[in-house]
């Protein structure tokens with residue numbers, strides 16, 4: 269007797285519960301859509317589009333958050349270009365949040381990437397935090413942020 273009562277209550281509550289779930293799904297769908305559009309609007313100009321340095325483009329900076337602990341997972345930030353950097357007038361800086369230059373980006377052996385391993389000019393490991401990179405090639409300049417997480 270008690271079971272059938274519970275079952276009938278369950279049936280009566282069913283549609284209301286379904287409507288609740290459906291409206292929650294619509295609500296979260298709208299939130300995801302807005303978040304997706306915002307994300308696309310904010311990221312496209314800075315992220316997906318290559319940054320032009322005239323004859324050469326910076327196509328990717330990744331990862332933006334490095335964890336330099338020697339496990340080979342996100343230990344180094346790579347700045348990938350679509351051509352050789354050899355012989356170009358490159359000037360790079362990594363600044364702390366106070367604007368003090370603490371490091372430079374290094375050219376890797378392929379000469380198409382710059383990289384940063386989270387160390388200062390003397391090779392000392394820097395603490396967790398936000399850092400700013402600047403890359404100049406001739407009159408062109410790119411600036412952005414990186415983070416170290418330890």
Ligand SMILES: [Ca+2]
Pocket residue numbers: 334335336337338339340341342343
């Ligand atoms: Ca790591």
